[in-house]
Amino acid sequence: MKDLNIQELERRFQEKIDNDIKIEPRDWMPEEYRQTLIRQISQHAHSEIVGMLPEGNWITRAPNLRRKAVLLAKVQDEAGHGLYLYSAVETLGADREQTIDDLHTGKAKYSSIFNYPTTSWADMGAIGWLVDGAAIMNQVPLCRCSYGPYARAMVRVCKEESFHQRQGFEIISLLAQGTPEQKEMAQDALNRFWWPALMMFGPNDAESPNTLQSMKWKIKRLTNDELRQQFVDVTVPQAHMIGLTIPDKDLKFNEETGHYDFGVIDWAEFWEVVKGNGPCNKERVDARRKAKEDGQWVRDAAMAYAEKRKIQKAS
Amino acid sequence: MSNKEWPLWEVFIRSKQGLNHKHVGSLRAADSKMAVENARDVYTRRSEGISIWVVESNNVFASDPSEADSLFEPADSKAYRHPLFYDVPDGISHM
Ligand SMILES: [Fe+2]
Ligand SMILES: [Fe+2]
Numbered sequence: 001m002k003d004l005n006i007q008e009l010e011r012r013f014q015e016k017i018d019n020d021i022k023i024e025p026r027d028w029m030p031e032e033y034r035q036t037l038i039r040q041i042s043q044h045a046h047s048e049i050v051g052m053l054p055e056g057n058w059i060t061r062a063p064n065l066r067r068k069a070v071l072l073a074k075v076q077d078e079a080g081h082g083l084y085l086y087s088a089v090e091t092l093g094a095d096r097e098q099t100i101d102d103l104h105t106g107k108a109k110y111s112s113i114f115n116y117p118t119t120s121w122a123d124m125g126a127i128g129w130l131v132d133g134a135a136i137m138n139q140v141p142l143c144r145c146s147y148g149p150y151a152r153a154m155v156r157v158c159k160e161e162s163f164h165q166r167q168g169f170e171i172i173s174l175l176a177q178g179t180p181e182q183k184e185m186a187q188d189a190l191n192r193f194w195w196p197a198l199m200m201f202g203p204n205d206a207e208s209p210n211t212l213q214s215m216k217w218k219i220k221r222l223t224n225d226e227l228r229q230q231f232v233d234v235t236v237p238q239a240h241m242i243g244l245t246i247p248d249k250d251l252k253f254n255e256e257t258g259h260y261d262f263g264v265i266d267w268a269e270f271w272e273v274v275k276g277n278g279p280c281n282k283e284r285v286d287a288r289r290k291a292k293e294d295g296q297w298v299r300d301a302a303m304a305y306a307e308k309r310k311i312q313k314a315s
Numbered sequence: 316m317s318n319k320e321w322p323l324w325e326v327f328i329r330s331k332q333g334l335n336h337k338h339v340g341s342l343r344a345a346d347s348k349m350a351v352e353n354a355r356d357v358y359t360r361r362s363e364g365i366s367i368w369v370v371e372s373n374n375v376f377a378s379d380p381s382e383a384d385s386l387f388e389p390a391d392s393k394a395y396r397h398p399l400f401y402d403v404p405d406g407i408s409h410m
Contacts, residue, residue: 026380076360083357087341090323096343097320153340160361299345303319306346 017218022148025091033217036210037147038092039108040219042099045085046110050103050284052078054118055127063121070167071124077160084153091149104289106276113196115278122175122182122189128168130190130197130235136161137231138201141221150219173242183243190239191247198262199270201228207267232260323372324350326357328364336368344369 004012009028016023023029052075059075062068086096102108113131118124139161142154175186202208202224214220222230232251239246250263272278321343327336339358344350350369358364378386394400403410 024380026377028381076356080357080360083342084340090341149340299321302345302349303321306349309346 014216017146017216020146020218022151023146024148032213033219034092036214036217036219037150038089038094038099041085041089041092041150042094042102043109043111045082045089045099046103046108047114048078048082048085050110050114050288051131053284053287054114054116054280055124057118058121058124061121062124067124067171074128074164074167077164081153081157081160084156085150088147088149088153100292104285104292106285109274111200112270112273112278113193113200114284115273115280116192116196117280119192120185120189122172122185123193125168125170125172125175125186126189126193128164128166129172129238130168130193131200132161132164132168133235134197134200134231136165137227141227144218144221146218169238172244176242176244186242187244190244194247195265195269196273198228198232198265199273201225201231203267203270229259232262236260321345324354324369325372325375326350326354327368327370328354328358329366330364332365336366339363341372347371 010030013023013029013033023033055071055075055078059068059071062071086099089099090096099108103110113134118127136158139154139158143151143158145151145154172186172189175182177183178186205211205223205225208224211220211223215223236246236251248263250261252261253259254261273281276282322345323341324344324347325341326339328339329336342350342353342357344353347369351367354367354369359367390396
């Protein structure tokens with residue numbers, strides 16, 4: 001095997017991918033495949049962790065004990081998702097702490113949706129329904145990703161996500177059927193989260209140069225625009241069902257294609273938020289950095305204690 | 316201050332009595348006790364397990380995937396280890 005040249009190794013690698021044979025951590029893989037996965041999985045992990053902040057904001061203010069218990073469980077799940085993914089990224093030889101520091105210095109990105117504020121309780125509904133809904137659209141095809149540890153993490157994540165979406169839909173539909181003020185809260189949350197949710201799928205296919213290679217490697221199975229269309233097609237009827245209006249005057253069912261046509265996304269806003277200029281970018285990264293710094297002494301103390309015990313046991 | 320990173324642990328879960336422990340992933344923890352507690356929170360939030368094993372990752376020794384062919388070929392070439400290799404005459408039962 002050592003004497004195989006790189007072209008032959010690459011050919012065999014692609015042959016495995018084409019035959020739907022999973023790639024496992026210690027298998028040979030092209031360096032760009034490894035780097036693409038490290039980037040994608042660590043950014044996915046960061047999104048799960050940063051995603052806890054806008055919802056964590058409402059745990060102490062949930063309207064009743066049931067809602068509080070549910071939101072707490074949901075946010076705890078997101079922490080778990082982050083940990084499954086950091087675990088997957090470590091199998092690629094990446095340093096977990098380094099990827100986290102890359103988030104804190106702004107080098108690594110996370111989903112732009114979490115840079116929007118959560119200003120009312122209805123936002124907990126909109127996030128579960130739309131943001132977790134869009135995440136499910138993205139993550140279901142990732143269960144078939146060519147890299148074993150990522151695919152297996154996604155299977156666990158997807159099993160847990162469906163409760164996230166349902167609890168959000170429950171919140172927003174209840175508000176939508178409530179008093180006029182409550183209905184207005186629900187509509188307002190939809191108005192603010194609809195477009196950012198569509199942006200979660202990333203730039204249009206024409207502006208997404210890496211998609212082709214990712215599809216060839218079967219990291220990605222569907223393009224950004226395909227996933228976005230799926231999301232619009234399933235979500236619009238749900239909004240109608242609960243009497244809410246999608247904030248898009250160009251939205252129309254197209255009898256010919258069988259899909260909803262929808263308006264143009266404000267990509268200038270998307271790129272501003274990605275670049276760090278969204279309403280909450282600074283607040284989110286500061287909160288993560290502070291959590292790591294403030295927790296340093298706890299991690300050090302735990303490590304020192306473990307080492308001391310090891311010495312005591314040995315002597 | 317040790318300022319060292321917590322070691323990596325591989326986590327194995329027995330999902331129910333009568334089944335093997337199965338590898339589910341890894342996590343960071345200062346010691347084995349914390350690794351078991353963290354594994355409970357990370358990997359068994361929905362009753363996925365009744366027993367947990369944790370092994371420090373640097374204690375796992377693995378076969379080399381590039382040597383898989385020579386390592387496992389001897390088994391592939393021994394069809395006589397399987398019952399279907401043998402013809403059983405008609406009329407013989409319970410075999
Ligand atoms: Fe998640
Ligand atoms: Fe979620």
